[in-house]
Amino acid sequence: MKRLVSTLALAGLSLAPELALAHPGHGNGAFASGLLHPLTGADHLAAMLLVGLGAAVFLKRSGWVLPLAFLGGLTFGFVTGTWLPGSAAEAGIMASLVVLGLAAAFQVRTPAAIAAFLVAAFGYAHGASHGIEMPHDASPALFAGGFLATSALLHFGGYALARVLPNPALRLIGAGSAGFGLVLAGIS
Incomplete structure (x- = not known):
């Protein structure tokens, strides 16, 4: 566990030079903006944690498939999805919370x-x-x-949560995420 924490800390520190460039006059800070983007929306944050949680709980040995599939879809959507109306993208995001949340809640x-x-x-x-x-x-x-870097770390965070939290807590996280997705759907 200490080795994991040290590795994550080192990875975070390696990003410090780019974060410094995010200030005006030092470049456009695109990498730092990308790092922060998944953290600025609770919908993105929840979905990415749920993918990692699902990798640990539902697929066990082939759990790596879920984060890789998500990252692949994320990349493809970024490259080709700008033609997609924002409302359709948001509907997909809300659906991800509901479906992934229900899968976690009911251990599908x-x-x-x-x-x-x-x-x-x-x-x-x-x-x-x-x-x-x-x-x-x-x-x-x-x-x-x-x-992509932040998304991968969030997947790992969900995976780590699934390893340390008891099953009832994981089900509660799933139900809460599904409820959050339904609330967002009602607001939009």
Whole structure:
């Protein structure tokens, strides 16, 4: 565990030079903007944690498939999804919270191929949203690199939560996330 914490701390410190560039007059800070983007929306944050949680709980040995599918969908959505209306991307994001949340709440067991397809589709919606919301002066490659790095860390965070929290807590997180998705759907 100490080694894991040290590795994460070192990874975080390695990002400090780019974070310093995020200030005016020092470049456009696209990487830092990308790093922060998934953390600025509770919907993105919850979905990415749920993907990691699902990887640990539902797929066990092939759990790595879910984060990779999400990251692949995220990248594809970012590159091609800007033509997607923002409302469609938001609907996909809300659906991701509801479906992933219910899967966690009810401990749904799904074949890896079906789970990967659904998670990739949800990743596509999140990626399209990132593309739509990207700052106009940002480098797309740097922005994408930032949000992909944060997304991967959030997947790992969900995976770690699934390893330390008791099953009732994981079910509660799932139910809460699904409820949050339904509330967002009602607001939109």
